[in-house]
Amino acid sequence: MIKNLQGNYFDPEIETAPREDILRIQLEKLRHQVAWAFERVPWYRERFRDLGVKPEDIRSLEDVRLLPFTDKQTLRDTYPFGLCAIPLDSVVRLHSSSGTTGKPVVIGYSRRDLDVWSDCVARMVMMAGVTPADRVQMAFGYGMFTGGFGLHYGCEKLGCMIVPAGSGNTERHLMMIGDYSTTVLIATPSYALHMCEVGESLGFDWASSSLRVGLFGGEPCTLGMRREIERRMHIICTDNYGLTEVSGPGVGGECLAARDWNHINEDHYLWEVINPVTNEPLPEGQEGELVLTPLSKEAFPVMRYRTRDLTRVTTGPCACGRTHARMSKVRARTDDMLIVRGANLFPSQVEDVLVGIQGLAPHYRIVLDNEAGMDRITVMVELLPDAFSDSFEQMDHFRQHVVDRLRQALLITPIVKLAEPGSIERTVGKSKRVEDKREKF
Ligand code: DLL
Numbered sequence: 001m002i003k004n005l006q007g008n009y010f011d012p013e014i015e016t017a018p019r020e021d022i023l024r025i026q027l028e029k030l031r032h033q034v035a036w037a038f039e040r041v042p043w044y045r046e047r048f049r050d051l052g053v054k055p056e057d058i059r060s061l062e063d064v065r066l067l068p069f070t071d072k073q074t075l076r077d078t079y080p081f082g083l084c085a086i087p088l089d090s091v092v093r094l095h096s097s098s099g100t101t102g103k104p105v106v107i108g109y110s111r112r113d114l115d116v117w118s119d120c121v122a123r124m125v126m127m128a129g130v131t132p133a134d135r136v137q138m139a140f141g142y143g144m145f146t147g148g149f150g151l152h153y154g155c156e157k158l159g160c161m162i163v164p165a166g167s168g169n170t171e172r173h174l175m176m177i178g179d180y181s182t183t184v185l186i187a188t189p190s191y192a193l194h195m196c197e198v199g200e201s202l203g204f205d206w207a208s209s210s211l212r213v214g215l216f217g218g219e220p221c222t223l224g225m226r227r228e229i230e231r232r233m234h235i236i237c238t239d240n241y242g243l244t245e246v247s248g249p250g251v252g253g254e255c256l257a258a259r260d261w262n263h264i265n266e267d268h269y270l271w272e273v274i275n276p277v278t279n280e281p282l283p284e285g286q287e288g289e290l291v292l293t294p295l296s297k298e299a300f301p302v303m304r305y306r307t308r309d310l311t312r313v314t315t316g317p318c319a320c321g322r323t324h325a326r327m328s329k330v331r332a333r334t335d336d337m338l339i340v341r342g343a344n345l346f347p348s349q350v351e352d353v354l355v356g357i358q359g360l361a362p363h364y365r366i367v368l369d370n371e372a373g374m375d376r377i378t379v380m381v382e383l384l385p386d387a388f389s390d391s392f393e394q395m396d397h398f399r400q401h402v403v404d405r406l407r408q409a410l411l412i413t414p415i416v417k418l419a420e421p422g423s424i425e426r427t428v429g430k431s432k433r434v435e436d437k438r439e440k441f
Contacts, residue, residue: 019315022266022323030295033301038055041083043082067293069303069305070303071305075105076105081106085301090111091109092114093114093149094107094108097144105244107244107245109299112298117247117248121157121250122158124262127254127263127322128240128253129213130160130213134183137176137184138152140188141428142164145244145429147186147249150248163176174202178209183211184212184213186214188218190430196232209233214238217249218249218429221237221329223260236256239253239329241330252265258319261318261327262326264313267324268294269292269294270295271291272290275289276288276310276334287312288312290309292305309332310332332346338368349410351364352409356405357401359384360384363381364424365379370438379406379417388420388421395418398418399416402418
């Protein structure tokens with residue numbers, strides 16, 4: 001049941017501020033951030049000099065385009081503390097995101113940075129319908145990953161009772177839901193799905209459990225996957241978005257009025273959407289790469305961070321009463337795009353097809369390799385126990401049906417392997433669904 005579409009704000013004054021006020025705050029803060037980074041971080045001073053830009057050149061929000069982009073590589077090149085704008089003894093926390101190669105990306109936080117971060121998280125938690133009366137169970141890890149601590153302090157700021165269980169140990173999670181009557185679950189959507197499955201196998205009664213809201217994030221969740229979790233857990237699944245380089249979770253979150261969008265905390269993040277190839281700005285509403293400039297960062301100012309996440313943004317009014325812009329759910333990253341025999345495809349397209357086929361479980365892997373110099377794509381997907389049959393013919397017929405559905409959507413013909421129930425590895429954090437074993441020529 002969805003109620004309280006309006007009036008459920010953590011910081012009503014700013015969350016419902018007229019747009020012209022938001023834009024004015026953004027410009028003030030942008031100018032301050034630019035001067036802050038220029039004065040304190042030699043890396044920015046050099047880039048500004050190369051581009052012939054001075055802080056006083058920033059006179060309007062559009063002038064953000066004068067500034068240099070940053071990306072993961074910038075943080076690797078300046079690893080660990082090259083972008084730090086405050087004395088290291090004023091840094092009170094470090095987090096990092098695990099890169100797949102080389103050094104991680106590390107970000108430091110001042111005390112004020114942590115305060116702003118937990119405000120942002122508290123807002124988006126409340127947007128999802130969570131109140132101080134809720135009991136929140138944490139299934140993110142509390143390590144260098146920003147998910148655990150980020151959501152923990154946001155929920156605590158809101159006044160919830162938080163159960164810091166951490167990632168993994170699904171049976172213990174189920175026990176805690178039962179024993180502590182927790183009402184909110186924080187997890188990646190793929191782990192939530194795994195919890196559904198383990199719960200069902202142990203006879204856990206999701207329908208009468210106390211859980212009512214899922215705060216899920218850290219990875220994409222297709223509409224089909226969301227419906228699946230909602231149906232099996234009997235909760236409302238909400239999405240929230242963020243990334244380590246600009247703080248962590250809390251960049252944006254889903255309100256209960258506009259379920260397919262996440263409101264961006266615009267007084268703390270300036271967004272741009274650009275064409276990822278030409279780097280040119282795109283008009284509002286068009287899909288492109290999200291570029292973020294945090295506006296309140298003391299310790300690690302980051303300018304025009306290239307998120308690689310594909311989204312579109314609207315500033316149109318929202319029924320929840322919030323005036324902050326909304327970004328569409330991130331379904332893919334520019335670097336997720338697979339090019340298979342010249343065709344472009346995103347893993348989320350495969351997922352969309354699979355979750356729409358009765359008899360398949362939402363657990364799959366995509367493997368790419370070469371055969372005789374040609375790209376080959378194999379989709380391994382689990383069968384639901386009920387769909388399993390001893391008849392080879394029936395199974396092959398079903399497999400062919402999956403191939404046909406994928407071919408219609410992707411315009412290439414994959415190999416499909418139907419896997420036994422439970423045979424595809426589950427993860428406690430972010431799922432890894434694609435394995436690219438192709439030789440690079
Ligand atoms: O995943 C921060 C986070 C933690 C957000 C928990 C929400 C909840 P990183 O590990 O640095 O930080 O990964 C950031 O994960 O650029 C997206 O590609 C992806 N991502 C994060 N949230 C979502 C989401 C955290 N809601 C990267 N939907 C981002 C889709 C997401 N992708």
